[in-house]
Amino acid sequence: MVLLSRSGVAAKGMEQEWAQLLATGARVETVACNVGDMEDLKQKLDKVLQGMPALRGLVHSAGVLEDASLANLDMGKFGSVYKGKVDGAWNLHQYTQRMELDLFVFYSSIAALLGSAGQCNYGAANAILDGIAQLRRSQGLAATSIQWGAWADVGMASRHNVASKFEIMGMAVGDSKKALQQLSACLTTKHPVVSIVSLKPTAAAAALPVLRPLLTNLLASEEPISGEAQIDWTPVVVECAKAATGVEIVDVQQPLMDAGMDSVSAIDFRNLLQSKVGRLQLSSTLVFDHPSVEAIVEHIKTSLQGLAPVQPVYQAVQ
Numbered sequence: 001m002v003l004l005s006r007s008g009v010a011a012k013g014m015e016q017e018w019a020q021l022l023a024t025g026a027r028v029e030t031v032a033c034n035v036g037d038m039e040d041l042k043q044k045l046d047k048v049l050q051g052m053p054a055l056r057g058l059v060h061s062a063g064v065l066e067d068a069s070l071a072n073l074d075m076g077k078f079g080s081v082y083k084g085k086v087d088g089a090w091n092l093h094q095y096t097q098r099m100e101l102d103l104f105v106f107y108s109s110i111a112a113l114l115g116s117a118g119q120c121n122y123g124a125a126n127a128i129l130d131g132i133a134q135l136r137r138s139q140g141l142a143a144t145s146i147q148w149g150a151w152a153d154v155g156m157a158s159r160h161n162v163a164s165k166f167e168i169m170g171m172a173v174g175d176s177k178k179a180l181q182q183l184s185a186c187l188t189t190k191h192p193v194v195s196i197v198s199l200k201p202t203a204a205a206a207a208l209p210v211l212r213p214l215l216t217n218l219l220a221s222e223e224p225i226s227g228e229a230q231i232d233w234t235p236v237v238v239e240c241a242k243a244a245t246g247v248e249i250v251d252v253q254q255p256l257m258d259a260g261m262d263s264v265s266a267i268d269f270r271n272l273l274q275s276k277v278g279r280l281q282l283s284s285t286l287v288f289d290h291p292s293v294e295a296i297v298e299h300i301k302t303s304l305q306g307l308a309p310v311q312p313v314y315q316a317v318q
């Protein structure tokens, strides 16, 4: 087994797994190599593979994050994310063209399928991995691209504490043990691109309307909010604003943008609130049209009064 990374050292926190791996008697080589640099890759792999059995499988999981809102993204931030992901995947694809591989796995992300606020560069880079997997399959080569959700216990998502961001999008974070079982299942699928994510149907469809048609059966089982127009929405709006910004909202008349909300957290806030108001469709410009908590509560109340009464809901059929 050959592990490539720019630093060439085993990841911190993996000492136990590392010891277990070596105890199996496997020969494991760690090599400092930037997979985004073809010269470096060729030179290092040519050398390390000499005297080893033929390479039969490859997992491409190199990646870095450079999150920024769209207005603050520049070519540098695209370039660093694309280096390991896109250039790395393409270089490995080229390098192994004449090898007979049993597997070539790409670690893509659910951000490629659903988008992710502040991660335009990362979502696009992962979508290209999915494209390379499809290209390889069309050429009769092994390829599976897995659009992972997030793992809570290890890796980049755990370091960036994305659980609340996922919750806002109606998703739950997973763990690495389960992910490894899911990886095994993915290796035998006929599909070149697979998405693995835990969804809460109502919240996910509210935050991501594009998912609604896929979730029809699950959504049919949701309970309507009873007496929705009579609910006191103030604590709900305050709670959502706090979850999106991390700031305590004390003055319900103060514009949220003055209280610490920015354009990215305004989207999170709207999505989170959307998951609470059910069938009422909130505009993506909610905070700009109705700047304060008080104004948003008033908007929700009057909009709900204008909606037709809730129709009976039928149980979902599996």
Ligand SMILES: NC(=O)c1ccc[n+]([C@@H]2O[C@H](COP(=O)([O-])OP(=O)(O)OC[C@H]3O[C@@H](n4cnc5c(N)ncnc54)[C@H](OP(=O)(O)O)[C@@H]3O)[C@@H](O)[C@H]2O)c1
Pocket: 004, 005, 006, 007, 008, 009, 011, 033, 034, 035, 036, 060, 061, 062, 063, 064, 083, 084, 085, 088, 107, 108, 109, 110, 147, 148, 149, 150, 151, 152, 154, 155, 156, 157, 158
């Ligand atoms: N963690 C999650 O929840 C999650 C969710 C969806 C998808 N993914 C994807 O899964 C993969 C692994 O994620 P992770 O959480 O394990 O990330 P991680 O802990 O940050 O590990 C990423 C690894 O990539 C290596 N790397 C980065 N750029 C490289 C390059 N140009 N050449 C060679 N190695 C490079 C890094 O080592 P060096 O810094 O030493 O190079 C590091 O070992 C990533 O592609 C990520 O996008 C992760």
